[in-house]
Amino acid sequence: ETGVTQSPTHLIKTRGQQVTLRCSSQSGHNTVSWYQQALGQGPQFIFQYYREEENGRGNFPPRFSGLQFPNYSSELNVNALELDDSALYLCASSLGPFPGVTDTQYFGPGTRLTVL
């Protein structure tokens, strides 16, 4: 157990809808990162938040957005869903984004999103 939880476990949406995925980090972990993992591929970095501010972003369009809250919870929001958004969405928490700090990332079990 990593102490990182995600909800829901599975979700089915239709194209064009909006979705919110939730993550609860380990207590004390100020950094949360979100990843998209398509079937048979490695996770792709979406973005990272540190103390409620986005401080890193991968090659994902603006319809992917996030929030991080002071209570170590966070959200990933995806607007105008497309078929290619079907994937496993993973969040990971760590102590901080800076070198010299223990930087092991602890992953949640993921949310499986299917877009029809």
Place this chain on the structure above:
Amino acid sequence: KQEVTQIPAALSVPEGENLVLNCSFTDSAIYNLQWFRQDPGKGLTSLLLIQSSQREQTSGRLNASLDKSSGRSTLYIAASQPGDSATYLCAVRGETGGFKTIFGAGTRLFVKA
């Protein structure tokens, strides 16, 4: 742009065999490299983290090495067991580009009893 490659893509071995999984990366400016295990449909479990200043890390039957200058890492698994069957992923966190973590596509390992 950082790219991470893992070889082989899949591996099947008999129980008890020692094996090596390979990971290579194109940009040596990294903070750390982390090896993960992923069971089908599940999240990732951290196995070993190697900081850029380190050469290797060990945990039980696992040993990971890092050669930053050549852009290579290996994960050595001793005395493999059927319970080791999973996908093994390596990931590098770079010094540039906002602390992005870049993953390889993984090596699918099957250990036969």
